[in-house]
Amino acid sequence: MADNLKDIEIKPGDFEPLDKTAGPDNERIAAPSLTFGQDVWRRLKSNKTAFTSFIVLVLMFLIAFGGQAVYHHDPNAQEPKYANLPPKIPGVGLHGLNGHLNQSGKDVDVYAAAGAGKDVHYILGTDYLGRDLLARIMYGTRISLEIALIATLIDLTIGVGFGILSGWKGGRVDLFMQRVIEILSSIPQLVVMVLMATAFTKTGMASIIAAIAITGWTTMARLTRAQTLQLKNQDFILAARTLGESAPKIAWKHLLPNLSSVIIIQTMFTIPSAIFFEAFLSYIGIGISSPQASLGTLISDGQKNFQFLPYQMWYPAIVLIILMLAFNLLGDGMRDAFDPKSKR
Amino acid sequence: MRKYLLKRIFYLFLTLFIVATVTFFLMKLMPGTPLQNEAKLTATEKAAILAQYGLDKPVWLQYFIYIGGIFKGSLGLSFQFSDQAVSYLIGSRMGPSMQLGGQALVVGIILGIILGAIGAIRKDTWADRLATILSILGIAVPSFVLAILLQYYLGLKTGWFPVAGWEGFAYTILPTLALAASPLAETARFIRTDMVDVLSSDYIELAKAKGLSKFGIVYHHALRNSLIPMVTLIGPLAAALMTGSMVVENIFSVPGIGEQFVKSILVNDYPTIMGVTIFYSALLCLLLLLTDIVYGIIDPRIRLSGNGD
Numbered sequence: 001m002a003d004n005l006k007d008i009e010i011k012p013g014d015f016e017p018l019d020k021t022a023g024p025d026n027e028r029i030a031a032p033s034l035t036f037g038q039d040v041w042r043r044l045k046s047n048k049t050a051f052t053s054f055i056v057l058v059l060m061f062l063i064a065f066g067g068q069a070v071y072h073h074d075p076n077a078q079e080p081k082y083a084n085l086p087p088k089i090p091g092v093g094l095h096g097l098n099g100h101l102n103q104s105g106k107d108v109d110v111y112a113a114a115g116a117g118k119d120v121h122y123i124l125g126t127d128y129l130g131r132d133l134l135a136r137i138m139y140g141t142r143i144s145l146e147i148a149l150i151a152t153l154i155d156l157t158i159g160v161g162f163g164i165l166s167g168w169k170g171g172r173v174d175l176f177m178q179r180v181i182e183i184l185s186s187i188p189q190l191v192v193m194v195l196m197a198t199a200f201t202k203t204g205m206a207s208i209i210a211a212i213a214i215t216g217w218t219t220m221a222r223l224t225r226a227q228t229l230q231l232k233n234q235d236f237i238l239a240a241r242t243l244g245e246s247a248p249k250i251a252w253k254h255l256l257p258n259l260s261s262v263i264i265i266q267t268m269f270t271i272p273s274a275i276f277f278e279a280f281l282s283y284i285g286i287g288i289s290s291p292q293a294s295l296g297t298l299i300s301d302g303q304k305n306f307q308f309l310p311y312q313m314w315y316p317a318i319v320l321i322i323l324m325l326a327f328n329l330l331g332d333g334m335r336d337a338f339d340p341k342s343k344r
Numbered sequence: 345m346r347k348y349l350l351k352r353i354f355y356l357f358l359t360l361f362i363v364a365t366v367t368f369f370l371m372k373l374m375p376g377t378p379l380q381n382e383a384k385l386t387a388t389e390k391a392a393i394l395a396q397y398g399l400d401k402p403v404w405l406q407y408f409i410y411i412g413g414i415f416k417g418s419l420g421l422s423f424q425f426s427d428q429a430v431s432y433l434i435g436s437r438m439g440p441s442m443q444l445g446g447q448a449l450v451v452g453i454i455l456g457i458i459l460g461a462i463g464a465i466r467k468d469t470w471a472d473r474l475a476t477i478l479s480i481l482g483i484a485v486p487s488f489v490l491a492i493l494l495q496y497y498l499g500l501k502t503g504w505f506p507v508a509g510w511e512g513f514a515y516t517i518l519p520t521l522a523l524a525a526s527p528l529a530e531t532a533r534f535i536r537t538d539m540v541d542v543l544s545s546d547y548i549e550l551a552k553a554k555g556l557s558k559f560g561i562v563y564h565h566a567l568r569n570s571l572i573p574m575v576t577l578i579g580p581l582a583a584a585l586m587t588g589s590m591v592v593e594n595i596f597s598v599p600g601i602g603e604q605f606v607k608s609i610l611v612n613d614y615p616t617i618m619g620v621t622i623f624y625s626a627l628l629c630l631l632l633l634l635t636d637i638v639y640g641i642i643d644p645r646i647r648l649s650g651n652g653d
Contacts, residue, residue, distance in 0.1 A: 182355065183355065186625070186629045187625050188583045188628050189583065190624075191586075191621045191624050194609060194617070195367060198374065198612075199373055280488070284609070285606075286609055299488070299489060307496065313489075317489045320486065321485050324484035325481075325484040328480055
């Protein structure tokens with residue numbers, strides 16, 4: 001065999017140079033390079049549930065904050081003679097949306113009975129004071145969302161600030177700050193909120209926002225602290241320190257961007273919990289008070305007539321449930337999208 | 345272990361002390377006295393009533409009397425029900441609340457484990473999706489909405505269960521269901537996530553290789569290991585139940601602590617608000633402490649040390 005090999009003669013002419021431009025280019029990157037944000041967005045879009053929730057939330061925000069520009073009805077205008085009218089959409093004959101009610105076995109055209117003209121119609125009916133329910137729900141949703149968002153923002157600021165400081169400083173400061181969190185989180189959240197809401201002027205948004213924000217930040221602080229502890233020993237932080245970067249600047253430029261996924265995910269779960277607690281406080285009567293409305297007060301008002309006019313509670317309740325669902329589902333989706341380990 | 349326990353108990357008392365102090369001064373900020381018909385009373389009568397509640401003394405003295413009283417098990421007198429001690433009020437209303445809370449916890453956790461396990465075993469099938477929807481609804485539907493719906497549709501309309509009141513086991517069913525939704529959802533989500541991890545671990549592969557039945561694997565190997573970290577859920581679940589009980593007891597007219605709390609808030613019965621606040625905090629602190637101890641016992645990997653983390 002070996003002898004035979006020697007017999008083979010290889011001449012330079014046997015080889016033919018390949019065209020350099022032809023063939024696969026191993027250096028070329030096929031897909032455009034994505035930033036972290038783009039990657040997250042791409043993964044989020046491929047998660048149907050989360051993406052639907054996102055769209056639903058966008059719509060809800062548009063309706064709550066911009067709806068009154070299109071639907072010109074004062075949420076506080078009372079029309080006592082049109083009190084407790086059921087939903088009526090012109091041209092819809094479906095029972096429950098045609099202004100008819102089942103009263104002691106008979107189908108009654110409530111609008112006619114109230115002496116309302118042909119042009120009077122309330123899409124979602126009216127409440128016990130004759131206020132347009134759709135306008136009130138839009139207004140109530142806006143208040144609920146405003147409270148939840150502001151509370152979450154405060155919550156986030158305190159939590160992230162506290163967490164970064166605690167994790168960065170370490171030592172005694174950290175030990176003390178951790179004890180503070182420990183003590184705070186072994187007090188039932190609800191109790192603090194009730195105390196805050198009763199102590200500071202029974203009404204108004206500010207006290208509810210304060211109540212929700214004060215109690216909610218401990219989880220955020222814990223998460224950011226844990227993450228900061230991990231990050232602060234990494235080389236890029238060491239490099240920044242060696243270059244003489246000041247601590248606040250490191251926190252802002254290097255820590256925060258790396259904490260962003262934890263913060264965003266936690267925020268997505270803080271918002272629905274803030275919405276819930278606002279509704280809860282308003283429901284038991286220490287939250288928003290009339291003429292202001294929130295989803296909680298609307299449900300509480302609607303409950304009084306639930307037996308006869310179920311729509312008065314159903315509609316605000318459905319809005320509340322959809323909001324809670326959408327935020328929770330989007331939060332779940334975000335958690336998956338931000339997790340680079342979940343490859344999909 | 346001993347050092348750890350002592351430390352934890354110290355923090356428990358510190359926490360309660362802080363709660364009591366903050367509550368006391370917050371309540372002092374608020375307007376209102378136990379004098380309900382102030383205009384009709386003469387000055388001496390007013391003074392007598394204020395003296396009865398100890399409100400004639402300076403605030404700092406009232407504070408020390410109050411804190412001292414807590415150690416003796418006294419939480420002051422209720423404004424709403426004259427002469428009634430707050431501690432007695434809480435004691436007499438503890439039964440229904442505890443029963444409802446306990447039942448809701450049992451129902452919620454058992455159903456939650458089943459739902460969560462189904463979700464994990466049949467991952468990415470319709471059964472999983474159904475379980476997920478149910479558990480996310482349990483989180484999204486607030487307890488007060490659920491309670492009203494249950495009361496109307498299963499109580500009033502069909503007449504299957506009593507609408508409201510507290511006269512026997514049948515009366516506990518609807519409030520228990522309303523309360524159980526949130527622990528059910530939390531448990532199901534927790535168990536599902538945990539079991540998905542456990543089911544892909546090596547010892548499960550080994551059990552499969554040994555030819556164990558599917559039920560045997562799930563019951564003996566997967567579920568048992570998923571149950572251990574569930575102990576940490578007890579604290580948050582208890583807190584959620586306290587929140588829920590306030591509205592659920594109110595809706596179903598259950599004579600429990602939550603119902604009393606809401607009533608007291610609405611009529612500014614400050615001593616009762618303070619008492620219930622301290623009681624709730626004490627209960628949660630104790631539960632959290634128990635949770636940590638139990639966790640240390642059933643999972644030997646966790647060492648309870650005296651130095652914090």
